[in-house]
Amino acid sequence: MRSDFDIGRFELISGSNLPAAQLAYETFGELDPAGDNCILLPSYYTGTSSSYAPWIGEGRLFDPATWFIVAVNLFGNGVSSSPSRAHPDSAGAAFPDVDIADNVIAQHRLLTHLGVKRIRLIAGWSMGALQAYEWAARYPELVDAILPIAGAARCSPHNAVFLEGVKSALLADPAFRQGRYTAPPVQGLRAFGTVYAGWAYSQEFFREGTYRELGYPSVQAVVQGWAADHEREDANDLLAMLGTWQSAAVGKDHPGGFEGAMADITARAIVMPGSTDLYFPQADSEREVELVRNGELRPLVSDLGHVAGRPGVRAAETAQIGAAVRELLGS
DSSP, X not given: OEEEEEEEEEEXXXXXXXXXXXXXXXXXXXXXXXXXXXXXXXXXXXXXXXXGGGGBSTTSSBOTTTOEEEEEOOTTSSSSSBTTBSOGGGSGGGOOOOOHHHHHHHHXXXXXXXXXXXXXXXXXXXXXXXXXXXXXXXXXXXXXXEEEESOOSBOOHHHHHHHHHHHHHHHTSGGGGGGOOSSXXXXXXXXXXXXXXXXXXXXXXXXXXXXXXXXXXXXXXHHHHHXXXXXXXOHXXXXXXXXXXHTOBTTTTOTTHXXXXXXXXXXXXXXXXXXXXXXXXXXXXXXXXXXXXXXXXXXXOOSSGGGTTSTTSXXXXXXXXXXXXXXXXXX
């Protein structure tokens, strides 16, 4: 069952604040007396804590009979404090810029409140991977292992340009009205999803007709499906999370910068870039993993592009992730 952790006025690293911040989360299993059997699953773009359900349960990646699993929602995702769900002073277009670090600091408060003393593993796909890196760099004494999947420790310039493209498609809709819309900017939302569809999957996915495995009868059905999915999203929520993604970089407030923060990571890390990912390409992870003292690069071999590794998509990718999970948890 989903719960809300009331933080109150939450100071952001930008100097702004959320007047009445709430962090939404779900827990599965029981925390052991030592407080050290925690698995943390941070949410991803347009996902929620419930999106990790395919990984949780008996016989799945994380069994609640053994682990205390906390799935937590990003600020801006429509479940935690977001433009669509915020104090009137920070709702809609007034929602402040929120950093990955802000999310992690709030999550640290939540886990402290829950009695967690140590995190056995932080596993996250896409923006969940950004949070896993930030956690391991900011609170190295608390984190045993991380599993960043199809993600990175920072948003690359090319990634930021891709995001700027989908954002521009939404902003071009006159109905958006600089975030002060009175009805959903449907054309902009559909354009946003349409542009997104071309980046989410690999060239091979389209060339070989792999889309049929995911239930799409044609390429056009992929495009239409992504347009329809994003039409249901709140435009300001999409932009709030997108801003968090674009600005992501470990070590913003570290005296040693990005490299110094990465060197502080003591957790064991198995880094799993998607082998055909257009958002977070393997070459970026190869450079980043060299900065992590206990890091290992283990590409997630898939023709699905960025979607490889998203919970519940396909068994072949889940099996590769499961092998890494078992290794990191020592079973």
